[in-house]
Amino acid sequence: MSGNRSASEPRVTGADIEAARERIADVVHRTPLDTSRTFAEMSGAASVGLKLENVQRTGSFKIRGAYNTMAQLSPAEREAGVIASSAGNHAQGVALAGQLLDIETTIVVPEVTPAAKIEATRGYGAEVVVEGDIYERSYEYATERADETGETFVHPFDDEAIVAxxxxxxxxxxxxxxEIDTVLVSIGGGGLISGIGTALKAREPDVRVIGVQPEGAAHAKPSLEAGEIRELPDVDTVAEGIADTRLLETTFAIAREVVDDVVSVSDREIAAAVTLLAERAKTVAESAGAAPLAAALSDELELGGEHVGVVISGGNVNLTEHAELTRAGLHELERYAEARLAVAGWPTTVGDVVExxxxEGAELDVLERARRTSVDEPNRVPVTVGLEGSGPAHLEGVLEALAGLEGVSVVERSLE
Incomplete structure (x- = not known):
């Protein structure tokens, strides 16, 4: 839904964003800003403010752009309906906007989309079409169908109304x-950082706008440095919400004007950020939403004495995935140990292990009989345990205490 501005004019202005706010005011939540002394101390910042878009309607910021775009459709366009392609948050944003605006919506998703996300999208009244083995095939199908049917295709990020x-x-x-000096924002296709950067720079040009990408999908920095869009041949990251291969025309043009730098973080650092958000901020974040905090806590940025805004862009993660992420995060933080024990007197001795x-002040996360191998003694039961502690020294002490129990020996251990 491009405007009619000349090439010399900004694609999205502060006025556009102000108008968008009025348009969506009765629909979206004004999400909280939660300051964290813990994260300020860990990062060296003067203060850290978490902008909690994970508690937005549909669980992410996406409803903002979707509603702003669809609210501006003409009566004829509304009658023709809307189509979008998404395997995640954009799908639910478009679906809810369609429900609120009484516009029929169709969401095309790839075959790998979890059933829970499909049901959540249908719950907002959208028709869901499963088409294509990967997202790119779903996107192609949706745009081709829009051309054939006259439905309006709502792009997840490369649209000025979405950005606004x-x-x-x-x-x-x-x-x-x-007091904000720096803001950290995840980059997938670039719609969120383009909008936030435009809004902040319009009021305070000196605010630093820093994008954050996973190492396995780090396309933005090469593109901005080269002055042209660079596309990755593939992506590999746990942060599926920002696993895009490139910026597109609109977001690239805006990002060149408002983004000061882009940094990359590892999947391990992202998992640690998910864990710390749950533990310290009592906040459930998806991987893409936690990436900016990972950057704040990394060695990639110098934030000493600054007031740092961290945008937690979404919290749509199922419980199993969240549990796996937090366990990986505890590993990264060196607060998780796994060990293989040889136990005599099963199951009586197991009580001694638990006690x-x-x-020792640790948490027992896993305790289960292991599959016997050729190295196991016939008169001992192999057991695996997973332990959460305060750090490597604490965990080592717990394992030493277990090894000192009668009828228990520690066969293998891992503190990494």
């Missing part, structure tokens, strides 16, 4: 956290 809607996050952030772990 996402920019309302920046307006709120500035009002809630006026010892508790008395």
């Amino acid at each position: 809607g996402q920019g309302t996050v920046g307006l709120e952030l500035r009002e809630q956290y006026p 010892t772990v508790e008395s």
